[in-house]
Amino acid sequence: MRRWRKLMAAVGVAATIATGTGLATTGASAQGNPYQRGPAPTTASIEAPTGAFGVTSTTVPAGNGFGGGTLTYPTDTSQGTFGAVVVTPGFLSPEIKWYGPRLASQGFVVLTIATNTVWDPPATRATEMLAALRFLVERSPAKNRIDGARLALMGHSMGGGGTLEAAEAYPALKAAIPLEPWDMGKTFPAVRTPTLIVGGQSDWIASVGQHAIPFYESIPAGVNKAYVELAGGSHFVPMSPNVTIAKYSIAWLKRFVDNDTRYDQFLCPIPQDAATSVFKGTCPHT
Numbered sequence: 001m002r003r004w005r006k007l008m009a010a011v012g013v014a015a016t017i018a019t020g021t022g023l024a025t026t027g028a029s030a031q032g033n034p035y036q037r038g039p040a041p042t043t044a045s046i047e048a049p050t051g052a053f054g055v056t057s058t059t060v061p062a063g064n065g066f067g068g069g070t071l072t073y074p075t076d077t078s079q080g081t082f083g084a085v086v087v088t089p090g091f092l093s094p095e096i097k098w099y100g101p102r103l104a105s106q107g108f109v110v111l112t113i114a115t116n117t118v119w120d121p122p123a124t125r126a127t128e129m130l131a132a133l134r135f136l137v138e139r140s141p142a143k144n145r146i147d148g149a150r151l152a153l154m155g156h157s158m159g160g161g162g163t164l165e166a167a168e169a170y171p172a173l174k175a176a177i178p179l180e181p182w183d184m185g186k187t188f189p190a191v192r193t194p195t196l197i198v199g200g201q202s203d204w205i206a207s208v209g210q211h212a213i214p215f216y217e218s219i220p221a222g223v224n225k226a227y228v229e230l231a232g233g234s235h236f237v238p239m240s241p242n243v244t245i246a247k248y249s250i251a252w253l254k255r256f257v258d259n260d261t262r263y264d265q266f267l268c269p270i271p272q273d274a275a276t277s278v279f280k281g282t283c284p285h286t
């Protein structure tokens with residue numbers, strides 16, 4: 001507890017979240033779940049390059065605790081606020097832009113960031129991610145479109161390690177998706193956030209045996225979690241548009257950021273998916 005309070009004090013997230021923008025107002029489509037956004041999903045709709053929402057993008061400069069980025073969000077203001085997600089790259093890597101339109105068009109505010117330096121280690125990336133969440137809710141051009149109580153993080157490699165470190169630091173986080181995460185000698189027993197870990201079967205940089213799998217196993221039983229291993233996947237798969245990453249990430253974000261149980265069908269029972277070499281998790285979700 002002390003550790004996350006200290007981190008929160010350092011980046012100011014706790015105050016933001018506590019006093020945040022409050023609960024979403026309901027849209028006509030909500031029907032009992034005030035967070036439900038968009039039409040009933042199908043396999044085709046979660047695999048498609050874009051979802052049902054038109055989006056707009058704007059560039060965010062450096063200087064808000066992270067290295068700047070791209071903010072992409074639905075133009076629709078008729079359905080209340082949206083959950084928000086920050087996406088962080090790995091070591092030596094620039095912002096990974098494809099997640100912006102892919103996720104925002106499904107009904108999320110998305111900020112794909114660059115880190116302050118491309119050498120930042122996972123713990124530094126975690127601090128930057130939390131600063132980016134704070135920026136989204138407090139100061140971003142989309143702040144009025146965001147439900148500050150429904151926030152998520154994704155990240156590749158050291159950004160995935162950072163995602164897990166940030167989830168431990170900020171337990172109110174609604175969803176975490178580490179993509180081929182890399183972190184040195186770490187386990188994550190303090191994670192309470194529903195976490196989807198994506199591994200790459202042929203990732204020799206962040207090998208699943210040294211990283212994704214022990215990270216997954218270290219998250220306590222009783223926390224909603226899943227491990228999806230991309231069949232034949234190299235370390236670099238998350239950097240370019242990928243339908244397997246997209247469809248399960250959309251389902252996970254919808255299920256745990258929006259409480260949208262219409263997406264359970266894509267996660268439980270555990271899918272038999274030829275694009276995955278391992279797929280396991282906690283079903284049914286709680």
Ligand code: 9J3
Nearest residue numbers: 090091157158159182205
């Ligand atoms: O973010 C990453 O791609 C981490 C893997 C790596 O190259 O670590 C070496 C220090």
